[in-house]
Amino acid sequence: MSVLYERNKQKGPLIGILTARNRQGEIAGNGILFIELQKKLITLNGISFIFTQDGVGETSIDGYMYFPEKNSWKRITVPFPDLVYNRIPFRKSEQDASSQLFFSLLKERNIPFFNPCFIDKYELYCLLKDHPVLKSHIPMTILANHKKRLSAFLKNGESIYLKPSQSARGKGIFRLSLEDNGQIQLAAINKSKLYRSFDLFWLEWKKELIEKDYLAQEEIRPNLYEGKRFDFRILAHAEKNGFIVTGVGIRQSQEQQITTHIPTGGKLLPYQLLQTEEHDRFIQMVVKETGKALSEQFGYFGEFSIDAGISQSGNYYIYEVNSKPMSFDENEIEERKISQLCRLFFQLTKF
Structure with a gap:
């Protein structure tokens, strides 16, 4: 009742x-x-x-x-x-x-x-690859639905990531590497497999790659902290004049190097441990430009999160953007999220 x-x-x-x-x-x-x-x-x-x-x-x-x-x-x-x-x-x-x-x-x-919608990974790539500011921070990406194109993409990079275009939290991601002898090494979070040729890999994975709209992304050689890769997890919210950074956390891989997500064994580190002025400038810029681009293309985004990283050569990259951010493990970021959302509620309703 x-x-x-x-x-x-x-x-x-x-x-x-x-x-x-x-x-x-x-x-x-x-x-x-x-x-x-x-x-x-x-x-x-x-x-x-x-x-x-x-x-x-x-x-x-x-x-x-x-x-x-x-x-x-x-x-x-x-x-x-x-x-x-x-x-x-x-x-x-x-x-x-x-x-x-x-x-x-x-x-x-x-x-x-x-927010208006979930974000498809390939649609995000198409949106940002020609962006005047963000295009230099986007890894090269193609759809993984064509055998010859995927094979050529792998040969060009020698190591790529394959991701379902509509997944989250690292689900379904694996790395594909071309060995010197022409064999193909597949590495997932909990398994690995060696194929004698690309043809044999394609034969086994063709159906999965096409049905789940996989995309292939060049592997960025990540910067390391204490010998292990790390990523930035950035939470952002809208405000009157644009978008602001609500919080930043660091996620570091442990047993596997495929993803840094906590559910797949990643470790939480405080942003202050690795914080620099250069990191701060990139994060402020990427939040402002990404929020504006998303809202212009898809509709008003009041919040989003960004998974980003830095390469061994010092270049910053955007890996993913999420329109329905999961909870952050950092309590202070979660508290700021609640405050920012409520502030936005009042602002948009003019109370």
């Missing part, structure tokens, strides 16, 4: 957090984030609720609101919110007709929302 939410005495914005249901029909998403946002908003005289597409009606929405004093969620019926924060966790759910229809409805009603 729903509780009717009245907003007559509301001094701050009503924020709708859009998520989706998983295969079991349960509401999915980052529950800790939703709770912390609600706690912070209440202190600012705002309030939030979470909802899925199936709760949207013509004039109201059925959703769920968190009540901190009872540490519980209650089903509620609310009017359309002042802003929608898109946290749909599944690409398929976001791309279906009902989601796209709802986004169109928000535009018709002049209800601000962010």
